Amino acid sequence: MGYKTTIGLEVHVELKTESKVFCGCSTAFGQEPNTQVCPVCLGLPGALPVLNKKALEYIIAVGLALNCEINEDTKFDRKNYHYPDLPKAYQISQYDKPVAKNGYLDIEVDGKIRRIGITRVHLEEDTGKAIHGEDGSYLDFNRSGVPLIEIVSEPDLESPEEARLYLNKLKNIIAYTGVSDVKMEEGSLRCDANISLRPEGTEEYGNVVEVKNMNSFRSVKKALEYEEIRQAELLDMGQEIVRETRHWQETEGYTFSSRSKEEAHDYRYFPEPDLVPMSISKEQIERIRESMPELPDQKKERFVSSYGLPVYDAEVLTESKELASLFEDIVASFNQPKKVSNWLMGEVLRLLKDGGQELADMPLKSEDIVELLKLVDNDTISNSAGKVVFEEMFKTGKKAMVVIEEKGLKQISDKEELVALVRDVLNKNEGQVNDYHNGKEKLFGFFVGQVMKISKGKANPGLVNEILTEELNRLK
Amino acid sequence: MAIGAKDVKHVAKLARLGLSEEEITTYTKQLNDILEHMDKLNALNTENIDPLTHAIPGHLNVMRPDGVREGLSREAALSNAPQSNERYFKVSRMVGEGEK
Numbered sequence: 001m002g003y004k005t006t007i008g009l010e011v012h013v014e015l016k017t018e019s020k021v022f023c024g025c026s027t028a029f030g031q032e033p034n035t036q037v038c039p040v041c042l043g044l045p046g047a048l049p050v051l052n053k054k055a056l057e058y059i060i061a062v063g064l065a066l067n068c069e070i071n072e073d074t075k076f077d078r079k080n081y082h083y084p085d086l087p088k089a090y091q092i093s094q095y096d097k098p099v100a101k102n103g104y105l106d107i108e109v110d111g112k113i114r115r116i117g118i119t120r121v122h123l124e125e126d127t128g129k130a131i132h133g134e135d136g137s138y139l140d141f142n143r144s145g146v147p148l149i150e151i152v153s154e155p156d157l158e159s160p161e162e163a164r165l166y167l168n169k170l171k172n173i174i175a176y177t178g179v180s181d182v183k184m185e186e187g188s189l190r191c192d193a194n195i196s197l198r199p200e201g202t203e204e205y206g207n208v209v210e211v212k213n214m215n216s217f218r219s220v221k222k223a224l225e226y227e228e229i230r231q232a233e234l235l236d237m238g239q240e241i242v243r244e245t246r247h248w249q250e251t252e253g254y255t256f257s258s259r260s261k262e263e264a265h266d267y268r269y270f271p272e273p274d275l276v277p278m279s280i281s282k283e284q285i286e287r288i289r290e291s292m293p294e295l296p297d298q299k300k301e302r303f304v305s306s307y308g309l310p311v312y313d314a315e316v317l318t319e320s321k322e323l324a325s326l327f328e329d330i331v332a333s334f335n336q337p338k339k340v341s342n343w344l345m346g347e348v349l350r351l352l353k354d355g356g357q358e359l360a361d362m363p364l365k366s367e368d369i370v371e372l373l374k375l376v377d378n379d380t381i382s383n384s385a386g387k388v389v390f391e392e393m394f395k396t397g398k399k400a401m402v403v404i405e406e407k408g409l410k411q412i413s414d415k416e417e418l419v420a421l422v423r424d425v426l427n428k429n430e431g432q433v434n435d436y437h438n439g440k441e442k443l444f445g446f447f448v449g450q451v452m453k454i455s456k457g458k459a460n461p462g463l464v465n466e467i468l469t470e471e472l473n474r475l476k
Numbered sequence: 477m478a479i480g481a482k483d484v485k486h487v488a489k490l491a492r493l494g495l496s497e498e499e500i501t502t503y504t505k506q507l508n509d510i511l512e513h514m515d516k517l518n519a520l521n522t523e524n525i526d527p528l529t530h531a532i533p534g535h536l537n538v539m540r541p542d543g544v545r546e547g548l549s550r551e552a553a554l555s556n557a558p559q560s561n562e563r564y565f566k567v568s569r570m571v572g573e574g575e576k
Contacts, residue, residue, distance in 0.1 A: 271529050
C-alpha cells in the first residue's frame with residue numbers, strides 16, 4: 001500500500017549572547033567543566049533569574065526573519081521534570097505565550113516553492129551536559145542557562161528530503177541574522193523530528209513517532225527514511241504504530257524505542273513567578289526589523305536582478321552569508337558577475353569541499369582573487385593555468401603573480417614567438433599538413449594540441465588558432 | 477472537580493516524593509479542599525478581566541544588559557555536592573534521557 005509521510009521538526013538553537021539568559025555567566029563554548037556557573041544556573045535555593053535583554057532582541061529577530069507574528073505580551077513558564085542535567089528540576093521555558101508564532105519559510109522542491117509553516121518560536125534555557133561513565137554520570141553546568149530558542153514547524157513536510165531542505169534553509173536564515181553560530185557539531189543547533197504515515201488518499205494523520213539524537217542534517221534525513229520504511233512495513237502487516245520516542249543510532253543506521261509509555265510526559269507548566277512578564281512594543285519590533293540584515297531570499301532576488309545571475313548561481317552564492325559577501329567584494333572591483341560566480345562556484349567551493357574546509361579557513365582575500373581574475377582576463381595566463389594558480393594560492397595563501405612566476409605559467413601572447421612555435425609544429429608534421437589540406441580538417445585540433453604541448457600549455461589559445469589558420473593557408 | 481488517591485500518587489511520583497498511605501489520605505483531603513476553594517473563585521464573573529500572570533500587576537520588562545559577570549569558582553560550585561571528582565558533579569548513572 002502507498003503511504004503519505006508527514007513530518008514536523010523541532011529545532012533548538014543556542015543564541016550567541018555573551019552571557020547566559022538569566023545570569024551573568026559566560027556562554028563561551030569548550031571551557032573547563034563547571035567554570036562558568038553561579039547560584040542561578042546551578043539552581044541554588046534563593047537565586048533569582050533576570051532576563052538578558054539581548055536574548056529577547058535576538059529571538060524577536062529570528063521571529064521576524066521567519067515571518068512570524070511577535071506576541072506583544074509574553075511571559076515565561078516552568079516546565080517541570082526531573083533529570084540530573086536540570087538542577088532546578090524545572091526548565092524556564094514558554095508555554096502559552098511564545099515570543100513568536102504563525103510564521104513560515106519557503107523551500108524549493110523540484111523547482112517549486114513550498115511554504116512550510118512555523119508554529120512557534122520560544123525562548124528557554126539550555127540544560128547542563130552529562131557524560132556517562134562506568135561508575136556514574138558526570139555533570140557540567142557550563143551550558144546550563146545558555147539562551148536557547150525552540151523553533152517548531154507545522155507538520156507541513158512531506159518527505160525526509162524536504163526536512164533536510166527546511167533545515168538548510170532555517171540554518172541559513174538564522175546564520176544571516178547573526179544571532180547564533182548554528183553549528184550542529186558544537187550543539188548550537190539540534191533537531192528532533194516527528195513523523196507519521198497515513199494510507200494514500202486518507203486524511204487522518206497516523207500515530208506520531210518522535211525521533212531524536214541526530215547529529216547532522218544528513219542523519220536527520222537518514223533517520224526519517226529509516227522510519228518511513230519501518231512504519232510502512234508495520235502498517236502493511238496491519239500493525240498499529242506505537243506513539244513513542246525513538247533514538248537514532250548513527251553508526252548502525254536504525255532507530256530504537258527509548259521511553260516507555262508509563263513515563264509519558266506531564267510537565268505541569270505554570271507561570272514562572274521569579275520573572276515578570278514582558279511587553280514588547282511595536283516600536284521595539286520595528287527597531288529590530290530595521291536593523292536586520294538582508295535575508296537569503298532577498299539577497300538571492302537582488303543577485304538575479306542587479307547582477308543578472310542565473311537563479312541557480314544566486315541560490316548557491318547566497319547559501320552562505322560569507323560566500324555572498326565575498327562575491328560582492330570581488331564584483332566591486334571586477335565587474336563580470338557571471339565570471340566571478342563561475343570561479344566561486346567552481347574553484348572555490350570545489351577546493352573547500354575537497355579539503356573539508358569552510359570559507360573562513362581560506363587564506364585569500366577578495367583582492368587576491370580579483371588580481372587573479374584580472375590576470376586571466378587580460379590573457380597574462382590562460383584560463384586553465386588560472387585554475388592551477390588558484391589552487392596553489394588557495395593552499396599557500398601566496399599572491400597570484402608570485403605563483404605565476406614560481407611556476408613559469410605566464411601565457412605566451414607574443415606574436416612572433418607564437419609564429420615560431422606554430423611553424424616548428426607544422427614543419428615537423430608535414431604528413432598531417434598534407435592530410436589537412438586534402439580535407440582532414442579535424443587535424444586542426446591536433447596542431448593546436450602540439451603547439452600547446454611544446455609551449456607547456458602557456459601559448460595563448462586564441463592567438464594560436466589565429467596564427468595556425470594563417471600559416472596553414474600560407475602552405476596551401 | 478475532585479481528585480482521588482490515584483491522582484495524589486501520580487503527582488507525588490512526578491515530584492519524586494515517597495508518601496505513606498496515611499499521608500496520601502491527608503493530602504487527598506487537603507488538595508480537594510484547595511480545589512473546592514478554587515471553585516469558589518471560578519464562580520466569579522471574570523469576563524472583562526485580563527488574566528494575571530504575575531503577583532505584581534503592571535511590573536514588566538525587568539531585564540539586564542548582556543554582559544559577563546564572574547560567577548562561582550569551580551571549587552565553590554562543587555563544595556556542597558555529595559559526589560564530585562573536582563571537575564564534575566557526579567550522580568548515579570543516568571538512564572533514559574532528558575529534555576531540552
